[in-house]
Amino acid sequence: MKVLVTGGAGYIGSVLVRQLLDKGHNVRAFDSLKFGGEALYDVMLNPCFEFMKGDIRIAADVDKALQGIDAIAHLAAIVGDPACKKFSEEANETNWDGSVALFNAAEKAGIKRFVFASTCSNYGKMPDPESFVVETSDLNPISLYAELKVKFEKYLLQENKDSRICSTALRFSTVYGFSPRIRFDLTVNEFTRNAAVHGEQEIWGKQFWRPYCHVDDLARSVVLILESPEEKVRANVFNVGNTEENYNKGMIIEEVCKIVPNVKVIYVESSEDPRDYRVNFDKIKNELGFTITKTVPDGVKEVYALLKTGIVTDPFAQRFKNI
Numbered sequence: 001m002k003v004l005v006t007g008g009a010g011y012i013g014s015v016l017v018r019q020l021l022d023k024g025h026n027v028r029a030f031d032s033l034k035f036g037g038e039a040l041y042d043v044m045l046n047p048c049f050e051f052m053k054g055d056i057r058i059a060a061d062v063d064k065a066l067q068g069i070d071a072i073a074h075l076a077a078i079v080g081d082p083a084c085k086k087f088s089e090e091a092n093e094t095n096w097d098g099s100v101a102l103f104n105a106a107e108k109a110g111i112k113r114f115v116f117a118s119t120c121s122n123y124g125k126m127p128d129p130e131s132f133v134v135e136t137s138d139l140n141p142i143s144l145y146a147e148l149k150v151k152f153e154k155y156l157l158q159e160n161k162d163s164r165i166c167s168t169a170l171r172f173s174t175v176y177g178f179s180p181r182i183r184f185d186l187t188v189n190e191f192t193r194n195a196a197v198h199g200e201q202e203i204w205g206k207q208f209w210r211p212y213c214h215v216d217d218l219a220r221s222v223v224l225i226l227e228s229p230e231e232k233v234r235a236n237v238f239n240v241g242n243t244e245e246n247y248n249k250g251m252i253i254e255e256v257c258k259i260v261p262n263v264k265v266i267y268v269e270s271s272e273d274p275r276d277y278r279v280n281f282d283k284i285k286n287e288l289g290f291t292i293t294k295t296v297p298d299g300v301k302e303v304y305a306l307l308k309t310g311i312v313t314d315p316f317a318q319r320f321k322n323i
Contacts (some may be wrong), residue, residue, distance in 0.1 A: 007031055009051075010035065025226075065090055066106060070111065072111055079145070080301070082323050117223050119149050121149070122171060125276045125277065132246075135239055142275065151277060170238055172221075174211065178299075187252060195256050203266065203267050206250070209246055209247070210275065225288075245280065253265050
């Protein structure tokens, strides 16, 4: 099929583009290049790939991007709680207005599939700290980022469940690992960078839980949804990750210290981060056969190996983070 990847030059999008090409699909990446296009340099000459610069907030750009497309992997967004808080107007325009406009344009264009990159941040804070949330658990968004994701999920899967488009929402775990558009402002990557470069890491609120999943596996889940029978994924939502990969911050730094030598860890008591959730991922495993290929220690090893080469001359540079 011919797949439009919005946010195709991004951290997850640039990995997804390559996976789709490897599976024999034709791919059009659509991106405003807010963070540059270097992540796509090496696929530009692939005859099955094309790039289109544009913004999902601009109707003419979207209409042009949808021409000849069979399916959409919608990743374009202002990503993360800090970025949405800092750029709240742009977040509302992109993550809500732009997403709704994209879906409506897709309906008019006769698009068959629509996969939405949502987030496990939708769960917010667990009412029972000993439990695991599932897809049917109450959503408790406590940031603008999660609020907009929940709002569009509802629009996609409830208000438009009878649409001709087969739509699916994927609630991604917190991402980590190597990507052509590498980021060092994500917990696993950040802790590894700080440990490798400075030899120390400050941990605020080591007790807070969150699920983690490698960027390769999150991208693989999108490919899986696009290639799954419609009756299994239509108007459906899946958590993406592995139940064994729920970590708190204290556990993450322990994994980093197993790989990066001589790290000084400074623990700071904190109850400020209201996000605290452990997630169960049985549904996507049992219904679609999805399993992960990498774990947090694998991601730490990747990032540490990258930094040791010295090819990233300044891992603290602005271009390696979202804000």
